[in-house]
Amino acid sequence: MxxxxxxxxxxxxxxxxxxxxxxxxxxxxxxxxxxxxxxxxxxxxxxxxxxxxxxxxxxxxxxxxxxxxxxxxxxxxxxxxxxxxxxxxxxxxxxxxxxxxxxxxxxxxxxxxxxxxxxxxxxxxxxxxxxxxxxxxxxxxxxxxxxxxxxxxxxxxxxxxxxxxxxxxxxxxxxxxxxxxxxxxxxxxxxxxxxxxxxxxxxxxxxxxxxTPEKMTAENVEQVIYHASRKEKFPLLLGLLRRDGMERTMIFINTKREGEYLHDRLNANGFPCRLISGDVDQKKRLRILEQFKSGELPILIATDVASRGLHIDGVTHVVNYDLPQDCEDYVHRIGRTARAGAQGKAISLADEDGALYLEAIEEYIKAKIPCEWAEDELFVTDFKRVARPKRAPLPSRGKEARPERGKTSSRQKRTPSGKGSETAAAAAPRQQPATSQGAGADEAAPAKKRRRRRKTKPSGEGQEQQPAPEAATTE
Incomplete structure (x- = not known):
């Protein structure tokens, strides 16, 4: 029609x-x-x-x-x-x-x-x-x-x-x-x-x-998957980029932190790219998308925020650097290429974690993704290395981290033979019976309390009520 x-x-x-x-x-x-x-x-x-x-x-x-x-x-x-x-x-x-x-x-x-x-x-x-x-x-x-x-x-x-x-x-x-x-x-x-x-x-x-056709994915998308360890994925990605000469490529990752790390490594090794995620300012995201649509930017790294609804002409390759946890997202990701009857290629890299999602993806798309095994020459080993982005610092605990006055810290409690417990034991009065010591002294000198328990009590009513352990009688 x-x-x-x-x-x-x-x-x-x-x-x-x-x-x-x-x-x-x-x-x-x-x-x-x-x-x-x-x-x-x-x-x-x-x-x-x-x-x-x-x-x-x-x-x-x-x-x-x-x-x-x-x-x-x-x-x-x-x-x-x-x-x-x-x-x-x-x-x-x-x-x-x-x-x-x-x-x-x-x-x-x-x-x-x-x-x-x-x-x-x-x-x-x-x-x-x-x-x-x-x-x-x-x-x-x-x-x-x-x-x-x-x-x-x-x-x-x-x-x-x-x-x-x-x-x-x-x-x-x-x-x-x-x-x-x-x-x-x-x-x-x-x-x-x-x-x-x-x-x-x-x-x-x-x-x-x-x-909905029998195939959930577009017919013009050539799909392939490579099995590689987590450490081998980036050398393999560099080899694929150099071999296939991907003109306009979208690389999908699952987390923003992994995207930042991949962004730094690709730029350091001569592959200009930009990253868009939910945390990137909206004006900056639109500017990056315009650069990618115009061809000024050859590689775009994105989380699933860009997997739906975006119509970008001429996307030749889609790379799943991380396989998605949701099988529906796989279909939407590879749908960024081969649009309006064009041809495209979708490459997926399955590491130790990604392999766990592969069965659900293939069951959802009702097809087996063709697997290729990369030769040793395809892995690039002489790439420039960059530092992984640091994690955001944890909030300071402030006063909550300090022990209350009159009580020892948990570290001192866990090390009864340590220097802290010995100092507290020496500071406690020696002649004072165990039943009359306060809570602070009772917690501060666990070693001394154990030594007193091993001793046999004198004969009398107390001995009948609380007999001494067998270790003390054998001595």
Missing amino acids: KFSELPLPEPLQNGLADAGFVDCTPIQERTLPISLSGKDVAGQAQTGTGKTAAFLVTLFTRLLKDSPPEGTHHPRALILAPTRELVVQIEQDAQLLGRQCGLTIQAIYGGVDYMKQRDALREGADVIIGTPGRLIDYLKQKVYSLKQIEMLVIDEADRMFDMGFIADLRFILRRLPPFDKRQNLMFSATLNQRVMELAYEFMNMPEKVSV
Whole structure:
């Protein structure tokens, strides 16, 4: 099916033609006839199949056909996404497809100018694309209203649950007009039970559309895995970079600290790269992504914050330096390459820890990842070494670390034959019986107490009540 065959407004048709959209993808072909008729849709498709264009085409068509209420500046459409990068990506696609529609599009997300976004909302926007957190912040300040929303889109709904946004999502949805007064679209890579419960609660009898092929991963992605120890992974990565000449490569890691260490080592060995993670400032993250998209930056190291929703043309290689703990993240990671029919290669390095996740990944994608064994020549041993980033210092315990007055420290308690215990024993009065000593002296001289217990007590009532141990009688 072609976009020209669909009953779309002329400004939208022109925007699609300018963007080079001619043929519909499978998810677009199955979704658009239903959504353009005004029905709710819950769509499932793997990453990189054109879900964004599917709901943008429906959204623009509905807003252009229905004239807005007079004298209002409140938004008419709301698009919710889990990550800032995905919000930015959706906004760019919306500006591209809707450039001739005359609609105001505003992105709302954290990490950028707070007052600037608030002023933009006050001036009015037809379409809002945002993350739940900052949208709720402005909503509580009554900067904008959701009472006139005609179209709701939830993108990457399963990720909303994974990132803990479900409470915020429900807070927003409960402030929208009734579900039968608006059109609702929800798209996700997986439509599990939690996602469908959300759909049935806040949508108007949605039709479920699933475009999931037998292979969970894109067909044009060449997958390969190398088994290497933790110490061998970096020499092997250098060998692969030198052998394959990876023009535009994304390297995924599991932790920020490992990413910083890999970033320093690659730059020290002549491979320019940058790192993006959840702790990097938003403006810096966007600047790094722009450098990578333009080709100025050949290698991008990223945590899973960049594994979903980012459409970057020309990514030739994806390297899983750390295999993901979540099998779904593997599909999203390698989906950054081989997009829009292009070819790509996904290389995974499985160390002692990563091998534990391999079985679940292969079971999820319903395929065995081809394994290759690296020759000794592929490992680079003459690389420059750098120091591992230091861990953040632990907070000082302050006064809590000091023992209370009159009591010895735990170290003195654990070493009864040490110098501290001997000093405390010498300081205690020798003629004072054990029953009359205070708690401090009793704890400070455990060795002396044991010596007194070994002695045989004199005959009498005390001896009958507490007989001496056998070791004392044998002496």
